[in-house]
Amino acid sequence: MIRIAVATALAAVALVAVPTARGGGGHYVLDGGTPAERHAVVAALEASSFDWNLVPAVITFHIVRGADAFAIPGEIWLDADLLDAGRFAWGVVQHEYAHQVDYFSFDDRLRARFLKLLGATEWCYGPTPDAPHAVYGCERFASTLAWSYWPSPENCMKPTSPQDESAAVSPRRFRAALDAALGKAVRKR
Template structure:
């Protein structure tokens, strides 16, 4: 009887969304194994960015075979990528960095960042551009690289035109930190 109760409790725990608060982030997991969820936690913990600046609770859904992506309040991560461990951490940070954009940046800040990051338009207002031509993608990659500038980061710039190469990490961190310290941004 006790083993049945333990099994039932374990099944209920797996079915319910998991809550986490790594590196200050506020998020809920849907799907994924314990190891895949831990990979997300480790990825966010590896970054020096204060994810708690994003006050919205983010739903992180782990799905096998789906391209990693984000919309306001929601992130989808490919379980196969998470199974690669540390290699996936840059992508996890990149997708969460989109939440920083959605929650903390306004059009004036985006307009200021766009020429510095080198994109053609901020985020998908022009269809069919390569991924790296969008300022929002360059922002997310640069944030992920700048706050975790590790040789293990898959977003480490390989050449001058890479998404994360527009600004040296120290310069980007100083700029973003100063932009996020504005009272109008902090109060959101």
């Protein structure tokens, strides 16, 4: 009886947390969500030309209805309702994964370089945690990465004014700066 319960529990875990490394690259686990919501995450990463495999960690995507989208090292939370919107959500998925690039591949020197490039004054939620989202270099970095590697009119990170988070530098300039910072080409081949 215990063996059956353990086998059932393991099967349930395997269905909920399936490691993925698809065409979109990256090493991640999907936790929660419907098959369509999970597919939206995979499709978002596949749409980007960024090589998500460069993030040297397994990232867990938590798909939760009503959750605010946010990231901490190794984990990303996404709202299931947002993912239900389809392609509109893809820029947010890429933005949150871009934070993982910062967490796992940047040091203070690189953050200072991108802080200046992106025209921000503070990297990420330090002494002024209640400032507008676009003030922070980490948010500008994530939005600009999402826009620079998926410059589609459907990308919700597309800048619509010079003040937008992803508008500080052109995609070409950003990609060149990121290649130089990481010492390698970061576009998928």
